[in-house]
Amino acid sequence: MGLKTDAVGKTYPPETYAVGREKVREYASAVGEGLDLHHDPEAARAAGYSDVVAPPMFAVVFAGKAMGPALFDPDVGIDFSRMVHGGQEFVWGPPVVAGDEIVTEIEVKDVSERGGLEFYVFESRSTNQDGETVCTGTWTNIVR
């Protein structure tokens, strides 16, 4: 199979994502997050936030955008026709609110083979404009 283990440790140029109010509301609606904090700026301000608060899983929006170049990198060499998303972990820091600018960096953490399956593991680290880590993601893709 010729796994491209040399790719382990590779990083990609940071991707900046500007969090918009309507995007937060659109995402919250699509996943069924109904709290006023996600939809109503007045309610969010009354609760001490500067604007609507992104649901935790909104991390897939800003980090997922950054994941693209890594997933499609020929140096990693994933065969998409046989790939499945095997597992996912997120660790969250301070909340993300509309108006934030989030910078995400991706690193290839593991390329390995076990039991006839290929594992491709990526880490995303997302930081806000104040330098706080708002979310770290571990993305495990499996090629059958």
Added chain:
Amino acid sequence: MSELESGQELPELKVTPDKYLTYRYAGASGDFNPIHIDEEFAQSVGLPGRILHGLWMMAQVARAVSAAGDGPESLKRLSVQFRGMGFPEQEIAVSVSVKDVGDGVATLQAEAVQDGRKIIRKGEAEVRVG
């Protein structure tokens, strides 16, 4: 919900993704993989039809475990394994149990089932409580 105890079950979250959910979620998330939005393409790669986005299913687990805490800042960590495919227009049930509670953090276990099939397993979450 501040009186969590080890072994306790949280209320089950039930959700039925409607026929057009995968289109709305594709737009909301930016994931336009055709296996989620193109019936013919999905079948051409051997799937029964369009399948749900795994990360949408994970978002349902996030909702279910967050019920243990208070507000959007309570969820500190969530990990899942995706197993099996989820489909539109079939009810999904997310079950959550408390593994342990200490230092203001509850560790929870979760899984999601659709039509008798496990679609998310080994869900584990840390939620700030109290």
